[in-house]
Amino acid sequence: MATQSRTQEWPKVCKTLSRKELGDFQTPRELAFECAQVLAKIQRGTRRVLEPTCGEGSFMLAAASVFGPSIEMLGVEIQPAHAAAARRLLNCSATRDVDWRVEEGDMFRHDLSTLMWETEGPLLVLGNPPWVTLSDLGAMGSIHIPDRTNLRSVRGIDALTGESNFDVAEYIWMRLLTELRQEEPTVALLCKTSVARRVLALAAHLNLHVADSFLWRIDAKKAFGVAVDACFFAIQLDGASHNYRCRVFESLDASSPVSTMGLVDGALVADVDAHSASRHYDGSSPVEWRQGVKHDLASIMELRTDDGGKLQNALGEVVEIEDDWVYPLLKGSDVNAGRAPQRYVIVTQRSLADETRSLRHSAPKLWNYLQIHAEQFAARKSSIYRNRAAFSMFGIGPYTFASWKVVVSGFHKAPRFRLLGLSESKPVLLDDTSYFLPCESAAEAAILLSALNSGAATLLLRSLLFADAKRPVTKKLLQRIDLVAVLRHERVGVERDALSILQGVDQHLNAASISRIVDQLLQQWSSAQDALTFFSPSDLAAPEPVSVH
Ligand SMILES: C[S@@+](CC[C@H](N)C(=O)[O-])C[C@H]1O[C@@H](n2cnc3c(N)ncnc32)[C@H](O)[C@@H]1O
Numbered sequence: 001m002a003t004q005s006r007t008q009e010w011p012k013v014c015k016t017l018s019r020k021e022l023g024d025f026q027t028p029r030e031l032a033f034e035c036a037q038v039l040a041k042i043q044r045g046t047r048r049v050l051e052p053t054c055g056e057g058s059f060m061l062a063a064a065s066v067f068g069p070s071i072e073m074l075g076v077e078i079q080p081a082h083a084a085a086a087r088r089l090l091n092c093s094a095t096r097d098v099d100w101r102v103e104e105g106d107m108f109r110h111d112l113s114t115l116m117w118e119t120e121g122p123l124l125v126l127g128n129p130p131w132v133t134l135s136d137l138g139a140m141g142s143i144h145i146p147d148r149t150n151l152r153s154v155r156g157i158d159a160l161t162g163e164s165n166f167d168v169a170e171y172i173w174m175r176l177l178t179e180l181r182q183e184e185p186t187v188a189l190l191c192k193t194s195v196a197r198r199v200l201a202l203a204a205h206l207n208l209h210v211a212d213s214f215l216w217r218i219d220a221k222k223a224f225g226v227a228v229d230a231c232f233f234a235i236q237l238d239g240a241s242h243n244y245r246c247r248v249f250e251s252l253d254a255s256s257p258v259s260t261m262g263l264v265d266g267a268l269v270a271d272v273d274a275h276s277a278s279r280h281y282d283g284s285s286p287v288e289w290r291q292g293v294k295h296d297l298a299s300i301m302e303l304r305t306d307d308g309g310k311l312q313n314a315l316g317e318v319v320e321i322e323d324d325w326v327y328p329l330l331k332g333s334d335v336n337a338g339r340a341p342q343r344y345v346i347v348t349q350r351s352l353a354d355e356t357r358s359l360r361h362s363a364p365k366l367w368n369y370l371q372i373h374a375e376q377f378a379a380r381k382s383s384i385y386r387n388r389a390a391f392s393m394f395g396i397g398p399y400t401f402a403s404w405k406v407v408v409s410g411f412h413k414a415p416r417f418r419l420l421g422l423s424e425s426k427p428v429l430l431d432d433t434s435y436f437l438p439c440e441s442a443a444e445a446a447i448l449l450s451a452l453n454s455g456a457a458t459l460l461l462r463s464l465l466f467a468d469a470k471r472p473v474t475k476k477l478l479q480r481i482d483l484v485a486v487l488r489h490e491r492v493g494v495e496r497d498a499l500s501i502l503q504g505v506d507q508h509l510n511a512a513s514i515s516r517i518v519d520q521l522l523q524q525w526s527s528a529q530d531a532l533t534f535f536s537p538s539d540l541a542a543p544e545p546v547s548v549h
Contacts, residue, residue, distance in 0.1 A: 021142045022079065023130020023168060024055070025224045027190065032058035034252045035190065035232045036066035036126070038216060042234065043067075043186050047121025050185075051075040052107050052129060052172060057086030059127045060102070061094060069097035072119040076105040107172060108146040112179040123183045128190040129172040131228070137168070146171045167192065173199045177208055181237055184209075188234035190218065193468050196233035196246075197261070197268055203235065204244040204263045211238040213246040215261070216254070229468035245272060274463035280489070281460045283482030286525035287437055287448075289475050292430030293345060294394040296380045300373045301393075302329060303344040311344060321346065321366040328423040332409035332433030336416055341423050345431075348391040351398065356389045394432070401427045402438030404445040406452065409434050410474060413467035417452045419445050421505055433471075435478055442507040443498070443517045450497035451483055454490040484525050487518060494518070 019025075036059070046067040051059050054075030063073060073095075077083040086102045099118065107129075137145055146168055169191045176187050177199075191199075196215055203210050213235045220230035232252065245262035259271040269275045275282070295301045299314040303326065306312045311319045311326065325348070328341035348356050348370065359367045370377070370391050377391050384394060405420040410433050420428050421442060430436055439445035451457060460481060465472050487494060495514050502509055 017142070017144050018140070020132065021137060021140055021144050023132045024079070024082075025128075025131070025226070026055050026082075027058045027128045028223055029058045029061065031190075031218070031223050032062040032128075033065070035059070035188070035216075036062040038232070038252050039124070039126070039186070039188050039234060040066050042212070042214060042236070043122075043124060043188075045122050046124045046186075047071055047119050048117055048123045049073040050115070050123065050125045051127040052125065052176065053077060053127055054086050054102060055079075055082045055128070057089040057102065060086060060100065061089055061092075063124070063126055064090070064095040064098045064100065067124070068095065071098055072117060073098055073100040074115070074117075075100070075102040076107060076110070077102065078104070078106050080104050107175075108144075112175060113182075123180065123185040125176050125180065125185050125187040126189070129169045131192055131195075131226075131230075132168050134166050134168070167195050167198075169195045170198055170202075174202060177203060177235065177237065178206070181208060184237050184239055186234060186236045188232065190230065190232050193217070193229040193231045193233075193466075194470070196231055197466065199233070199235070200244060200246055200261070201263065201268050204242075204266075207242065209238050209241050210243050211236045211241040212243060214249070215246050216249045216252045218252065269463050270466050271463045274459050278456060278460040278463055281456050281482050281485045282464075282480055283485060285479045285481055286484050286528060288399075289435045289437060289478040290397075290399050291395050291475060292432045292434045292436070293347070293396055293400060294384075294432040295345075296382055296385075297373075297376060300376055301346045303346065304342065305344075319346075319369060321369050322363040325363055325366050327426050327429045329429050329431065330407070330420070330434070331431050332411050335407050335418060335430065335434050336409040336412045338416070338418060341428055345429050347393065347396065347400075347429070349389070349393055349396050350401070352392075352394070352396055354389070354392075356391045359391075399438040400429060402440070403427050404439040404442050405430075405436040406439065406445050406448045407434055407436040408452075408473055408478070410471045413472055415461060415465070415473050417449055419449045419501060419505060421445075435473065435475055441517075442502060442505060443509055443514060444521065446498040446501040446505075446507075447487075447494060447514065447518055447521065448483065449501055450494045451486045451490065452481070453497065454486055454494055456486045456490050457481055457483075484522065487522060491518065 047070070049060070049063045049067060049071055051063070051074070054060055054077045057075060060073055060075050063071070075086055077086060083102050083104045090100055090102065134145070169189070173187070173189065173191070173195065176185070193215070200213060213233070216232045218230050218232055220226050220228050245260050247257035248259045248261055250258050260273065261268060261270050262272040264272060264275055264279075303311040303313055303319055306318070313319050326344050326346055329343045329345040330339070330341050331343070334342070346366070348359065348366070356370075359370070374390070385392060403422055405428070406417055407420050407430060408415050408417050420436075422428070437448055439448060461477070464477055464480065495511065495518060498514050499509070499511060
């Protein structure tokens, strides 16, 4: 293979790159061997193997023993020392009759369609490209940046890969799938599960001829000492198919898949079977989910009580401010664990548009406290505070102060919805890791909670939710639960459960009252729906300055 010509300075430059920039975490040999073995079950007649970032050669050795000896193998590696180590490793008995070579080269710049092979026949691309995002590289000031012009020839890819969390592995995946597609290869790489998901979605958006795909989860903590959800992901291309359904296995030695993820109406769902059984409830919520408050200054805005019952911030300062501006607070982990509030949060506004200067007169002690910490407020990094009132917050509006709420944490794998009432006679606030539905009464909250806990909503959530995502539960996901459809189909169970939820919070209503409230809610939601179809949605959209909700 003719690799990119580099200057004689390259080995020196390469030495200046950090392990993190190069995504340099060598795969343990046993893991590479297990991956090759699992591939042998789905991949027949392999004649050529490409390891695009071969490092010290674990995958090449594994491929030689599992697919050899009648194969041609080519490894490329940017670091000369690793390439040399790979050559030493491959000079062993397992590869005696295998035609292999390891070349120094840069996958970010090489044109893959010019690879030279002596052999013909099925091509397998196998390995473990670097796991590092472009924004990580940017933050490190790295010069080791993929050349994205290589992807430009693929129509539509620019918009799809423009995100800052675009991963180097994703770039390598897309180059392999697009530049080698004429060869109809199987591409199988270790990567983060988030990368695998985006690659499958990109393949579908680009209409690539995917014949089949498989995802086996791996234990990245054990193999690489990193706490990320990772997998061995394989895509088989052919010249005609459009199969964007991927079987998901819990481990490399699982005998059958736990689910099939795939594209439904252009969007990826975690479990296509669960989705087809619950698609009736996949629509849009008649009520808007809200996110908790955001202030980016926990050490000053969040308080606890000291032994003497006085409010204290995380800097150890006693905080004496007007009571009207302090509310009980639940963090996401408290929400998930079902804990009662143990902290408080200061609010500086009642709604997003409020200016804060008038606090000087309406709440002088709070104003004084804010002045003492004005520098920290001004130093908040997030651009959402730019051009906004001093000390401003987000996630604040009349909904924030609803007495009853149905809440859920965004960061937990299995969503646990909870009902929240007043605490110390005040509404309980949430931080921005949680979402909630503001409710007008305990009965409304109990009905919504019971609808969200129903079999219908649970199945829909299971089908949509990627438990290994950074934030598995998002506003977008929650907003897809059509509570009208859920309530209509599960009405009997929802009303029964709502009654017992209410008893649990000491609110006693009879079955007829609950049923009347369900009728009212359904009526209210369908008139809101009618109004929405009558006016254009843009007429009604409240001006929301940033997308934190
Ligand atoms: C995660 S390690 C895996 C190495 C090997 N594939 C394995 O599984 O053991 C990633 C490898 O990619 C190499 N690498 C990083 N950037 C590269 C590039 N642009 N071209 C070729 N190799 C690169 C690193 O030096 C490192 O050896």
